[in-house]
Amino acid sequence: MSLVTLERHALADSLLAAGAAAPTLCEGWDVSDLAAHLVVRDRRPDATAGMFLPPLAGHLDRVSSDEAAAGLDVMVERFRSGPPPWSPLRLPGVESVANLAEFVVHHEDVRRARGDSPRTDVAELQEAVWSQLPATGLMTLARTRVPVVAVHTDGRRRVLWRGPHPVVLVGEPIELLLLLFGRRDVAHVEIEGPSLSVTRFREATLGI
Secondary structure (H helix, E strand, O other): OHHHHHHHHHHHHHHHHOOOOEOOOOOOOHHHHHHHHHHHHHHHHHHHHHHHHHHHHHHHHHHHHHHOOOOHHHHHHHHOOOOOOOHHHHHOOHHHHHHHHHHHHHHHHHHHHOOOOOOOOOOHHHHHHHHHHHHHHHHOOOOOOEEEEEEEEOOOEEEEEOOOOOOOOOOOOOHHHHHHHHOOOOOOOOOEEHHHHHHHHHHHHOOO
């Protein structure tokens, strides 16, 4: 079973364990809202487009509400089964690129909201997140344009946004990922560098 599939199942288990009304780190969303988002993202590209195209936002809201009405157990089962056979996400390698970071972040949205500590037994997952971090940086730092270098706790470095006087982010890959997606309050990351760059980074809006 691939890493992204394993993380899909782990996230599904955490959604059920938390319960539909449990909070998440996604502002304004409980677990039911998050589960609906995940199912719609898998199965309804026509609605998912509403995340990026304001004229379609109402359609996204209606489809998400209809999905949530099915109940958490049904939504989690749909999510666990993966995208439909016709989806491009079924192509080899595509789902890992498209979904691994998404699933890891949302899994932690559920875990950290209920007070869970960072996971310590996921070395292979950490490595996969580390390998995708440059691509993630291009997406999540585009609005800030603050030069950023990520430093793994083992000393490895990756440039996430090029430029002079970079901010240096030090932490485990999953923690770095959470910070890049704006989960500042829970990400265990040290932020270093020139004071002006650090101030710009701390004030910037992170995420997609």
